[in-house]
Structure formats: C-alpha cells, structure tokens
Amino acid sequence: MSHSWSRPLRTAVGAAAAFVSLAVLAACGGAAQAPAEGTKAHPVTVTFWAWTKGSQQVADEFNATHDTIKVKFEEIPSGGLGGYPKIANAIKAGIAPDVLSIEYPSLAQFVSQGSLKDLSSYMTPAVKKEFLPQTIQLTTMGGRNWAVPSDASPQIFYYRKDFFTRHHIALPKTWAQFRTAAQQVKKAAPGTRIATFFPDDPTFFQTMAWGAGASWFTTKNGAWQVDTTDAATRKTAAYWQGLIDAGLVSTAPSYSPEWTASLKAGTTVGYLGASWGAGTLAGIVPEEKGKWAAMQMPSWDAAHPSVGMSQGSTFAVSKNSTKTAAAMKFILWMSTSPDSVRARLSASTSTALPAAPALVPVARKAIDTSFYGGQDLYGLYEKAGATIDPDWLWGPTAAANNTLRDQLHGVVGGSTTLPRAITITQSATVAALRGSGLKVEDAS
Amino acid sequence: MSTDTGTDTTSTTGGPGAPTAARGAAGPRRPARRGPQRTGLAAGLLLTPFFALFTVAMLIPVGYAIWLSLFTQKLSGLGFEGPRNVFDGLGNYVDTLGDSAFRHGFWVLGGYVLFYIPIMVGGALALALLLDTAIARARRFFQLALFLPHAIPGLIAALIWVYLYTPGLSPVVSAMHSGGIGLDFFSANGALPSVVNIALWEWLGYNVVIFYASLQAVDRSLLEAAAVDGAGNWRLAFGIKLPLIRASVFLVLLFTIIGSLQLFTEPLLLSNTGSSITSAWTPNMYAYSEAFQLNDYGRAAAASVLIALIAAVLSFGVTRIANRKGARA
Numbered sequence: 034m035s036h037s038w039s040r041p042l043r044t045a046v047g048a049a050a051a052f053v054s055l056a057v058l059a060a061c062g063g064a065a066q067a068p069a070e071g072t073k074a075h076p077v078t079v080t081f082w083a084w085t086k087g088s089q090q091v092a093d094e095f096n097a098t099h100d101t102i103k104v105k106f107e108e109i110p111s112g113g114l115g116g117y118p119k120i121a122n123a124i125k126a127g128i129a130p131d132v133l134s135i136e137y138p139s140l141a142q143f144v145s146q147g148s149l150k151d152l153s154s155y156m157t158p159a160v161k162k163e164f165l166p167q168t169i170q171l172t173t174m175g176g177r178n179w180a181v182p183s184d185a186s187p188q189i190f191y192y193r194k195d196f197f198t199r200h201h202i203a204l205p206k207t208w209a210q211f212r213t214a215a216q217q218v219k220k221a222a223p224g225t226r227i228a229t230f231f232p233d234d235p236t237f238f239q240t241m242a243w244g245a246g247a248s249w250f251t252t253k254n255g256a257w258q259v260d261t262t263d264a265a266t267r268k269t270a271a272y273w274q275g276l277i278d279a280g281l282v283s284t285a286p287s288y289s290p291e292w293t294a295s296l297k298a299g300t301t302v303g304y305l306g307a308s309w310g311a312g313t314l315a316g317i318v319p320e321e322k323g324k325w326a327a328m329q330m331p332s333w334d335a336a337h338p339s340v341g342m343s344q345g346s347t348f349a350v351s352k353n354s355t356k357t358a359a360a361m362k363f364i365l366w367m368s369t370s371p372d373s374v375r376a377r378l379s380a381s382t383s384t385a386l387p388a389a390p391a392l393v394p395v396a397r398k399a400i401d402t403s404f405y406g407g408q409d410l411y412g413l414y415e416k417a418g419a420t421i422d423p424d425w426l427w428g429p430t431a432a433a434n435n436t437l438r439d440q441l442h443g444v445v446g447g448s449t450t451l452p453r454a455i456t457i458t459q460s461a462t463v464a465a466l467r468g469s470g471l472k473v474e475d476a477s
Numbered sequence: 478m479s480t481d482t483g484t485d486t487t488s489t490t491g492g493p494g495a496p497t498a499a500r501g502a503a504g505p506r507r508p509a510r511r512g513p514q515r516t517g518l519a520a521g522l523l524l525t526p527f528f529a530l531f532t533v534a535m536l537i538p539v540g541y542a543i544w545l546s547l548f549t550q551k552l553s554g555l556g557f558e559g560p561r562n563v564f565d566g567l568g569n570y571v572d573t574l575g576d577s578a579f580r581h582g583f584w585v586l587g588g589y590v591l592f593y594i595p596i597m598v599g600g601a602l603a604l605a606l607l608l609d610t611a612i613a614r615a616r617r618f619f620q621l622a623l624f625l626p627h628a629i630p631g632l633i634a635a636l637i638w639v640y641l642y643t644p645g646l647s648p649v650v651s652a653m654h655s656g657g658i659g660l661d662f663f664s665a666n667g668a669l670p671s672v673v674n675i676a677l678w679e680w681l682g683y684n685v686v687i688f689y690a691s692l693q694a695v696d697r698s699l700l701e702a703a704a705v706d707g708a709g710n711w712r713l714a715f716g717i718k719l720p721l722i723r724a725s726v727f728l729v730l731l732f733t734i735i736g737s738l739q740l741f742t743e744p745l746l747l748s749n750t751g752s753s754i755t756s757a758w759t760p761n762m763y764a765y766s767e768a769f770q771l772n773d774y775g776r777a778a779a780a781s782v783l784i785a786l787i788a789a790v791l792s793f794g795v796t797r798i799a800n801r802k803g804a805r806a
Contacts, residue, residue: 115769118769118770121772142772144556144557145552145555145557146556146559146772147552147557147559148559151557174555175555175557233749252555255554255555256554256555257555285645286749286750289750290640290643290646291643291750295645298645300645429555429556431770431771432771435756438755438756439755439756439757442752442753442755443665443753446663446664446665448665448753465771469550469552469556469560470550470551470552470553470560471553471555471556472553472555
C-alpha cells in the first residue's frame with residue numbers, strides 16, 4: 034500500500050499539499066487571528082478541553098510560569114462517554130475551545146469533517162524531530178499535520194509473574210508461543226485464562242492487526258484508500274478466531290466489572306494493554322503488588338518485533354479558533370516541557386509514554402514501579418515505542434469502528450467469525466465514506 | 478435527537494396535551510352567564526403558560542427536527558475543507574428506510590413486543606385481580622412491594638440488572654452455574670429476554686396499581702349480586718371485573734406500545750457490556766448512533782420523525798379500537 038507509494042511522488046504531493054494549505058491559511062486566516070502572545074496586562078486567553086487526569090494541574094502550571102498567555106481549562110467527559118459528540122457539536126455551533134484533546138483513533142474523523150486547523154506551518158522539521166516519528170506519521174494526513182502528539186502508547190503485555198514462574202510457562206515472544214502459553218495456563222488452572230480479547234472495543238483488534246503490519250486507511254491521490262481485509266488483518270483475524278474458538282482467552286469487555294473481577298480472583302493472569310495500562314492495572318488490583326511484570330507484546334516474527342498503538346492522545350486546534358499561534362505555544366509546552374509532565378503526574382498515576390523522548394526520564398523518575406517489582410517500565414516502553422509499525426492510519430469515519438464493534442458482539446456470541454467480520458467492515462466502511470461524499474478507493 | 482423523539486411520541490399519546498385541550502373546549506360552554514369576553518380572557522390567561530411551554534419544548538424542536546431531516550452534509554475529497562449543508566429533500570428518509578439496520582430495529586421491537594406485552598398485561602391483570610379478591614392478605618404490603626421497582630429510575634434499574642446478568646460477578650449467574658444452568662444473558666438468544674425482564678421488573682407494579690385502582694372503582698353491589706347468584710372467584714374475575722375495567726386495559730396497552738417503541742436506555746446500557754446488542758438494535762438507538770457516533774444529524778432526524786409517525790399511527794389505531802369496543806360495551 035503505502036510502500037508502493039514512491040518517495041519522490043510522496044514529496045511532490047506533500048509539497049503541493051503544503052502549498053495549498055498555505056494558500057488556504059493566507060486566504061481565510063490572517064486578519065482574524067490574534068497575536069501569538071499578549072502583554073502582561075492583556076494576556077491572550079486560550080481555552081482548553083480535555084478529560085485526562087492532571088490536565089487542570091498542567092493548565093495551572095502553565096499559568097504560573099507564563100504571563101502573556103493564559104489557559105482556561107474545562108474538564109469534559111471522556112471521548113467515548115460523550116466527549117466527542119460534545120466537541121463535534123461545539124465545533125458545529127462555533128463555540129469550541131481553542132485546544133482540544135483527541136485520541137489518535139478519532140483524529141481522522143475530526144480532520145475529515147474539517148473540524149481542525151491545519152498545523153503544518155507550526156510543525157517545522159525541528160519541532161517534528163522532538164517526537165517519536167510514528168506519532169508524527171499518525172497525525173499527518175494528506176501531507177499536512179493536524180495535531181501534536183501527547184503520548185505514544187505501544188502495546189505491552191502485562192502478566193502475573195508469580196503464576197508464570199510457578200507453572201514454568203515460558204514468556205511468549207511470538208504469537209505462536211502465546212498460543213502455547215495460553216494452553217499451558219488453561220491446563221495449569223482450568224478456570225484461568227492467559228488474557229482477554231476485548232470484544233467491546235474494536236480498536237483492540239485493529240491494534241492487533243496494526244502490529245501484524247496491516248494498513249486499513251491511507252490517503253493517496255486525494256482519496257481515502259480503505260482496506261480492512263489485507264493479508265495481515267486476515268492472518269490476525271484467523272489467529273484470534275482460533276484462540277476464541279478453543280476457549281484460550283476470556284472475552285470480557287474492556288475494564289468492565291467482569292474483567293476486573295477476574296483479575297482480582299486471579300482467573301485472568303495477563304493483560305494485553307499498552308504503556309499507559311500499567312497505572313490502570315495497578316489501580317485495579319493494588320493487592321497484587323509485586324506479582325505483575327511487563328514485557329514486549331508478542332510479535333509474528335521474533336526477529337522483527339512490531340506492535341501497534343492502543344489509544345493515546347494528541348492535542349489539536351479547533352477550526353474556529355482565532356488564537357492558533359498562542360494555542361500552539363501552549364500545546365508544544367504541554368507536549369515537550371518537563372514541567373508539564375511533572376504537573377500531570379502530580380495528580381495522575383498514568384504510565385503514559387511521552388511522545389517526546391526527551392521527557393521519558395522525567396516520567397521515569399516520577400512513576401513508582403513497585404507494583405511491577407521495581408521493573409524499569411520506561412526502558413521497556415522506549416524499546417517498544419521504537420517497534421511501533423509506522424504504516425497505520427486510523428480511518429475518517431466512525432462507521433468502521435461501529436460496524437466492527439457490532440460484528441465483534443456476534444464473534445464472541447458465536448454467530449459470526451472474525452474473518453467474516455472484517456469483510457463486512459470493509460463494505461460498510463466504504464459505503465459510509467462514499468455516502469458522506471468523501472473520495473474513496475476500495476483497495477481490498 | 479432521541480430526546481426529541483421522546484417528546485414527539487408522548488405528545489401523540491395525548492399525555493400532557495389532551496386533558497388541557499379538553500378543558501379548554503369545555504371552558505366557554507359552562508359559564509355562559511358571565512359573558513363570553515371575560516371567560517375568553519381567563520381561558521387565554523390560564524392556557525398561555527401551557528402553550529408557551531408546548532411551543533418551546535415541543536413544536537419548535539419537532540419543527541427543527543423536520544427541518545434538519547431535509548438536509549445532509551456533504552464532504553468532498555479528503556474532507557479537509559469541512560462539510561457543506563445540502564438540501565436533500567426526502568433523501569434522508571429514503572436512505573433511512575433503505576438501511577437494513579433501521580428496519581432490523583423494528584424486527585427486534587416486534588420480537589420484544591411479542592414477548593413483553595402479553596406477559597406485562599397478563600401478569601399485571603393477574604396480580605391486580607389477586608389483590609382484589611376477598612381472600613388476599615397484606616394488600617398494602619404487596620401493593621407497595623410491587624410498585625417499589627418503579628420508583629427506581631430506569632437507568633439505575635438497568636445498571637442493577639447488568640450487574641445481575643454479568644458472568645463472574647453476578648451471584649445469580651454463579652448460583653445458576655453451580656446448579657448446572659449455564660444461561661448467558663448477553664448471548665444472541667438471551668439479550669431480548671434480558672431486556673424484557675428489566676422492563677417487566679420496572680413497569681409491572683405500575684400497571685398493577687392502575688388495574689387495582691380501577692378494580693376498586695367497580696360497583697361492589699354488582700359483585701355481591703353475582704356472588705349471591707352463585708358466581709365463584711374465577712367467574713367474578715373474568716365474567717364481571719375484567720369487562721368492567723376494559724378501558725384501563727386499553728390505556729395500559731396504549732402506553733405499553735408507545736413505551737416499547739421508545740425502547741432505548743436498557744439496551745443501550747446492555748450494549749456496553751459485551752452483550753450481543755448492537756449499536757442500532759432498536760430504532761431509537763439507530764437515531765442515537767447516527768447522531769452521536771456517526772455525526773449524521775440529518776439521518777438521525779429523519780429516523781426520529783419516522784419513529785414518531787409510526788407511534789402516532791399505532792396510538793391512533795389502538796385508540797380507535799378501544800373507542801369502538803367501549804361504545805359497544
């Protein structure tokens with residue numbers, strides 16, 4: 034897919050897109066835009082919506098250290114629980130704040146609705162160099178930059194070290210070994226499973242496909258290319274269908290009471306999560322302190338480990354903002370300043386991996402890893418971050434996720450299978466995108 | 478948009494609108510002595526708050542929903558330039574009716590109604606008749622106990638039931654499991670009965686109270702006469718009491734049908750639990766997901782208007798049948 038896209042062409046398209054975006058900026062921006070900074074007496078006020086814990090502290094810290102730009106923070110419900118509709122409505126009504134927190138999987142939906150400002154002119158090569166390249170790739174669509182990465186979230190496998198040691202189960206480096214380990218876990222304790230296939234969250238499966246090298250969406254020739262049934266996805270679908278059919282994984286919904294109950298009871302001894310999940314897990318089962326450990330997510334090829342990214346968030350500027358320059362100052366401070374990380378971690382135990390590698394030591398120092406027996410989590414995360422497959426882009430419509438979610442209900446219910454689910458997802462996604470007027474090429 | 482549907486459809490039940498309108502119509506007839514002008518003024522004054530609220534909370538939203546349903550947002554290229562609002566005529570209606578997910582919602586509703594209405598109406602009648610028999614004891618206690626679930630908001634009720642349905646968490650499921658019954662409340666076949674069960678639990682007591690109240694209003698001398706003529710408890714219940722409270726049976730039937738059409742909260746909560754309930758399981762959920770997950774307000778408005786129309790037609794039908802039967806009786 035994007036491999037076949039030759040480099041000179043890519044550059045040419047990128048340059049053309051940058052030119053167009055500059056022209057658009059010049060045409061509609063300009064006069065209405067406020068200056069980057071105000072004065073001490075009349076600071077520029079930037080409004081900011083997010084739900085991440087510690088955001089208030091970050092805004093407070095920014096206000097304490099800056100006097101020409103002031104940030105007004107408002108907490109909103111998390112994206113899936115009403116935050117995204119709230120943002121979409123506010124943008125429609127023209128009352129959206131300047132700065133928005135948007136997770137990677139939803140970014141393209143906002144971009145393709147024309148809801149966000151093109152930030153290409155601020156994302157200079159020097160700025161981009163401060164971030165993990167894959168996170169820049171994920172925020173670039175049609176050759177333009179639409180958001181600034183906040184964290185990177187490589188997949189990580191968390192497991193009950195005590196259980197694996199007691200039953201002499203080898204740590205799985207590949208998916209083949211993972212299946213063997215799953216069988217051993219089930220044999221060692223019949224009611225126990227190695228991990229959970231989350232059926233309620235379609236991004237779980239998508240991230241697995243991503244790690245296998247799938248590429249569902251790309252922007253090419255001014256059209257969205259859609260392929261949810263490529264070889265890597267088919268391989269992933271067949272593999273997980275096999276695990277589900279053999280009853281080797283549990284299928285409780287993500288972070289549901291059912292899932293947490295099984296963690297507490299010790300009948301789920303692993304968690305296919307991401308970097309930020311370490312804090313979540315430690316919060317759910319504090320009594321299992323010292324029993325857990327983290328490792329690189331299994332891969333298809335042990336020699337070339339490759340993972341996807343589960344959730345993770347970015348900062349974007351809403352279309353209506355008249356303070357893009359000031360908003361960008363605040364955003365870049367949030368994403369690249371050690372003060373911001375410290376402020377966030379003063380109120381949160383999130384083990385998110387900062388998208389800017391320079392901030393990793395700050396996070397490492399602030400996070401207590403005694404739950405994982407003092408393991409160097411951030412050392413692992415940095416290594417895992419480097420193995421994120423760079424060729425993935427989330428889609429411009431919720432239809433792909435919605436269809437897949439509905440299909441996954443049937444998969445765990447036994448009325449359909451994953452290979453069938455991805456085929457249906459392909460046709461539903463293409464139809465939904467065409468229906469909305471977007472230019473789409475069915476690449477399957 | 479789903480809240481609009483809520484208000485649309487209740488208006489068709491004749492809930493808040495009907496009694497006031499009836500009062501208004503009866504107004505000028507009675508006090509003819511005082512002169513029509515003063516009465517008109519008084520009626521106008523008394524009706525103003527109602528009509529003001531009715532306009533703001535009902536007519537304007539309904540009108541806006543209809544307006545929205547005629548437009549669609551069109552993107553172009555990669556979508557970066559944002560959507561254009563395009564007049565689409567009845568396009569949204571054609572697309573909605575053509576969407577198999579929307580039509581499937583009505584099949585689900587059909588199955589739900591088939592399960593729910595007989596159990597609900599039959600169960601409520603049976604319980605009310607039991608309460609009304611001479612041999613019933615501790616009537617007040619049972620009345621209160623039956624009504625109590627209704628005092629719990631639907632959302633909370635659904636949460637409680639989700640807990641009771643969840644394997645690995647629910648004491649009921651684990652008790653059944655150890656008893657050898659492996660029932661999955663979230664499976665493809667279990668989801669519908671699970672939702673029906675929640676609705677029954679919430680609404681049964683309410684309807685029992687309605688039936689019981691109208692049973693209490695039945696003329697006791699009729700019952701005594703029947704008893705003297707040798708009618709037993711069964712005969713009394715089915716031969717005398719039931720025909721006499723037919724009006725409230727139809728009322729309950731009407732409310733239950735409208736309520737079923739608006740089925741939303743319970744399945745929405747269950748859909749987040751990994752159950753086989755999909756995002757457009759009922760027509761109302763379809764409207765919700767089009768608006769708030771897929772960002773297609775035009776389609777959501779069209780779906781809402783269609784649901785309201787269907788509710789209007791159904792309630793008209795039920796009322797007609799009820800009136801005809803009432804006239805015959």
